[in-house]
Amino acid sequence: MTVFTIAAPPSAPSSITASDFKLPPPTRTQSLSKGPEAVVDKHDNVAMLHRVSRDFRSDTLTIPTDDMFIVMANASRGDDVYEEDATTTAFEAQIAALTGKEAALFVATGTLSNQLAIRTHLHQPPYSIVCDVRSHINTYESGGAAFHSGAHMIPITPSNKHHLTWEDIEPRLVLAEEEVHSAPTRLICLENTLNGTIFPQEEIVRIANEAHHLGIQMHVDGARLWNVAAETDTPIHTLCKPFDTVNMCFSKGLGAPVGSILAGPAKFIRKARHFRKIFGAGQRQTGPLAAAAKLAVETSLPKLKATHELARYAQAELEKLGVRIITPAETGMLFIDTQSVGIHPAELTERAERLSDPLYVRTQRLVMHFQTDPQAVVDLLQLVAQMKQEKLDQGFVATDNPSAIEGPTGNVYIRAAGDKLPRYMFNNTTRNCT
Numbered sequence: 001m002t003v004f005t006i007a008a009p010p011s012a013p014s015s016i017t018a019s020d021f022k023l024p025p026p027t028r029t030q031s032l033s034k035g036p037e038a039v040v041d042k043h044d045n046v047a048m049l050h051r052v053s054r055d056f057r058s059d060t061l062t063i064p065t066d067d068m069f070i071v072m073a074n075a076s077r078g079d080d081v082y083e084e085d086a087t088t089t090a091f092e093a094q095i096a097a098l099t100g101k102e103a104a105l106f107v108a109t110g111t112l113s114n115q116l117a118i119r120t121h122l123h124q125p126p127y128s129i130v131c132d133v134r135s136h137i138n139t140y141e142s143g144g145a146a147f148h149s150g151a152h153m154i155p156i157t158p159s160n161k162h163h164l165t166w167e168d169i170e171p172r173l174v175l176a177e178e179e180v181h182s183a184p185t186r187l188i189c190l191e192n193t194l195n196g197t198i199f200p201q202e203e204i205v206r207i208a209n210e211a212h213h214l215g216i217q218m219h220v221d222g223a224r225l226w227n228v229a230a231e232t233d234t235p236i237h238t239l240c241k242p243f244d245t246v247n248m249c250f251s252k253g254l255g256a257p258v259g260s261i262l263a264g265p266a267k268f269i270r271k272a273r274h275f276r277k278i279f280g281a282g283q284r285q286t287g288p289l290a291a292a293a294k295l296a297v298e299t300s301l302p303k304l305k306a307t308h309e310l311a312r313y314a315q316a317e318l319e320k321l322g323v324r325i326i327t328p329a330e331t332g333m334l335f336i337d338t339q340s341v342g343i344h345p346a347e348l349t350e351r352a353e354r355l356s357d358p359l360y361v362r363t364q365r366l367v368m369h370f371q372t373d374p375q376a377v378v379d380l381l382q383l384v385a386q387m388k389q390e391k392l393d394q395g396f397v398a399t400d401n402p403s404a405i406e407g408p409t410g411n412v413y414i415r416a417a418g419d420k421l422p423r424y425m426f427n428n429t430t431r432n433c434t
């Protein structure tokens with residue numbers, strides 16, 4: 001058996017010069033050793049783009065554009081933990097200005113951005129967070145607020161089935177500091193868009209004014225706040241103004257490969273930077289990622305409104321076929337109930353994938369993004385029309401009853417009978433939904 005010992009470092013002999021350490025000159029394209037999966041054929045990415053153009057499951061599936069790789073190649077290559085990456089630092093300053101906040105922090109994911117915000121907002125337990133029952137923070141962050149911050153969640157179902165109002169929130173706040181049985185509310189987290197719906201700005205302002213008056217902080221999960229800005233022609237800083245902190249994502253409808261941003265007061269962001277390191281999420285040479293995210297904002301944001309129009313076109317045509325719309329397309333997302341024409345969502349998923357040029361549909365949610373091919377929408381409509389006719393031929397009779405899969409807020413995802421957790425059906429397996 002070979003035993004490795006660590007030798008004492010030799011003192012550098014005076015004959016060694018800098019040239020002895022020279023690596024071969026870097027070439028522009030360093031070739032990787034070509035293992036079976038080492039290099040992806042250009043053709044594979046063309047095929048991937050085609051697949052994405054027919055995939056209605058999520059806007060997170062959008063793929064980076066060729067132009068993104070050009071700006072990535074030209075980005076700075078400094079260490080971001082040392083705060084020495086010029087591209088990242090400049091991008092953070094640009095987003096801070098865009099959101100009207102003092103500072104911003106580029107992070108890997110939307111979940112991280114939200115969780116850092118929560119961790120930084122909350123100081124001395126016990127404390128609670130008020131949010132929409134359907135929100136990502138409550139439902140899809142693996143209980144992160146409890147895990148990272150020891151926070152108690154107070155999830156609320158909006159009484160209007162669309163967005164929370166102050167009337168929904170106020171009775172659920174825990175304000176009594178001295179009451180030992182409860183966890184005082186320190187933070188309200190809103191989400192915009194939520195399931196593609198736009199939170200009315202005047203209600204946000206109202207909630208924020210009341211909350212701030214009570215000393216409660218406001219955070220927005222604005223993973224898709226871009227869509228609100230595009231749809232309503234409202235500046236991002238206006239949408240962000242009522243909030244102390246803001247999360248926005250670049251890797252969803254904007255199509256960047258990676259990245260989200262947390263914006264807020266300078267002191268807050270400094271602390272969040274510290275927590276990011278504690279979470280093990282300090283990143284090193286982030287310049288190329290920040291460059292891609294910056295280009296995504298510049299080039300994809302102007303395309304979002306068209307994706308919303310495509311979603312509304314799909315909605316109108318589905319309605320004509322008799323498909324019930326659970327949540328209309330306020331932005332690029334809609335929720336449909338194909339059971340109103342006798343088609344179970346799992347059946348639609350399966351038939352769509354069996355087409356000669358497959359389509360990808362999951363649950364009741366249809367998402368349009370800037371890489372969606374309008375032809376895919378036409379093909380989907382044709383498939384639904386064909387399946388509807390088959391059901392009619394088999395004797396299906398439509399009723400006015402909404403199908404049993406509708407939940408209390410009118411736009412939950414499909415649930416398997418007796419299952420308390422959301423189950424996302426895709427190829428007969430369960431998938432998460434982001």
Ligand SMILES: Cc1ncc(COP(=O)(O)O)c(C=O)c1O
Nearest residue numbers: 109110111112136191221223434
């Ligand atoms: C509203 C919302 N917030 C946060 C996230 C989390 O983003 P990430 O997947 O980058 O962690 C998602 C993910 O899709 C989301 O939809």
